[in-house]
Amino acid sequence: MPLPDLEAPADLLVETAYAKVNLALHVRARRDDGYHAFESLFVFAEHGDRLEGQADADGAIDLVIDGPFAAGLDTGSGNLVMRAAKALQDYLGTERGARLRLTKRLPVASGIGGGSADAAATLRLLARLWDARIDAGELAGLALDLGSDVPACVPSVTQMVSGRGEHLARHGVAGLEGLPMLLVNPGVAVSTAAVFSGWDGQDHGPLSADSLDQLIGAGRNDLERPAMALAPAIADILAALRGRAGLKVARMSGSGATCFALFDDDAAMGRAADAIRAERPDWWTMETRIRSA
Ligand code: C5P
Numbered sequence: 001m002p003l004p005d006l007e008a009p010a011d012l013l014v015e016t017a018y019a020k021v022n023l024a025l026h027v028r029a030r031r032d033d034g035y036h037a038f039e040s041l042f043v044f045a046e047h048g049d050r051l052e053g054q055a056d057a058d059g060a061i062d063l064v065i066d067g068p069f070a071a072g073l074d075t076g077s078g079n080l081v082m083r084a085a086k087a088l089q090d091y092l093g094t095e096r097g098a099r100l101r102l103t104k105r106l107p108v109a110s111g112i113g114g115g116s117a118d119a120a121a122t123l124r125l126l127a128r129l130w131d132a133r134i135d136a137g138e139l140a141g142l143a144l145d146l147g148s149d150v151p152a153c154v155p156s157v158t159q160m161v162s163g164r165g166e167h168l169a170r171h172g173v174a175g176l177e178g179l180p181m182l183l184v185n186p187g188v189a190v191s192t193a194a195v196f197s198g199w200d201g202q203d204h205g206p207l208s209a210d211s212l213d214q215l216i217g218a219g220r221n222d223l224e225r226p227a228m229a230l231a232p233a234i235a236d237i238l239a240a241l242r243g244r245a246g247l248k249v250a251r252m253s254g255s256g257a258t259c260f261a262l263f264d265d266d267a268a269m270g271r272a273a274d275a276i277r278a279e280r281p282d283w284w285t286m287e288t289r290i291r292s293a
Pocket of ligand 1: 034035036037038146147148149163164165192193194196197
C-alpha cells in the first residue's frame with residue numbers, strides 16, 4: 001500500500017480511467033462512413049489507469065506519463081488525453097490550463113478502452129478543475145469526436161451501446177455488478193481498424209441482455225474470429241481460461257487482444273489467476289470486479 005502523499009497540493013484532482021469490457025459485442029452491419037454498427041453491453045472494471053491534474057497558472061496543458069505501460073506513448077498533441085484537454089478548452093473558450101499526469105496501468109491497444117477511458121477521465125477531471133458548466137449531452141458530443149468508445153467511458157457504468165458507439169442506454173443486469181473479473185492480455189497490440197475490417201459481413205443477430213444467463217449463453221463477440229487471425233495468442237488465452245473451476249464465461253473484449261473471465265467468487269478467480277500466471281508469466285493479468293453503477 002502506498003503511503004498517503006502528505007505533500008499533495010490541495011488543488012490536485014484524481015480520476016480513475018476505468019478499464020472497459022465488452023461482455024458481448026454483436027456486429028450488425030458495415031456502414032457507408034467506414035464504421036460498423038454494433039450492439040454491445042459495456043461494463044467497467046473497478047480498476048484502470050490513474051489521472052492526476054492540477055491547474056496551470058500559465059494556461060498551458062502539459063502531460064507526463066508514467067507507469068508500467070508508459071513506454072513509447074506520445075505525450076504530445078496526438079495523445080488522446082491531450083486531444084481531450086484541448087477539445088474541452090476550445091469548447092469552453094477558457095484560458096485555464098492544466099498539468100496532467102497519467103499513470104498507465106492498462107496495456108495499450110488491447111480492447112479494454114485504455115485510450116478511450118483516459119480521454120473520458122480527462123474530460124471528467126478538467127470539467128471539475130475548470131468548474132465547467134457543461135451538460136452530459138455536450139460532453140458526449142466532445143467525447144464521440146475523440147473515439148467511438150469515449151462517450152460510454154464518460155459515465156463508466158454498465159450500458160447498452162449501439163450505433164458506432166453514440167447510442168447509450170444504462171442497462172442493469174441482475175447479478176452482474178461486483179462479479180469477480182479476470183483480464184488477461186498476451187502482450188500483442190491489435191489495431192481496432194484492422195480487426196473490424198476482417199469482420200466477415202455476416203450478421204448473426206441482435207444482442208439480448210435481459211439476464212446474465214442470456215448474456216453468457218447467447219452473447220458473442222463477433223470480432224473474436226478476425227482478431228484471432230491477427231493475434232493467435234487470443235485462442236491460447238481463451239483455452240487457458242476455459243474449464244477453470246467457478247468460471248461463468250470467458251470471452252474476448254472489444255477488438256482484442258484482452259480476454260475477460262467472470263467467476264463465481266474471488267477465490268475461484270484467484271486460483272485461476274495464479275495458475276495462469278505460473279503457466280504464462282509473459283501474459284498480463286488483472287484481478288478486478290465489475291464496477292457498480
Ligand atoms: O472510433 P475509433 O477511432 O475508436 O475507431 C477506430 C477505428 O475502428 C475506426 O477508424 C474504424 O476503422 C474502426 N471502427 C469501426 N466501427 C466502429 C468503431 C470503430 O469500424 N463502430
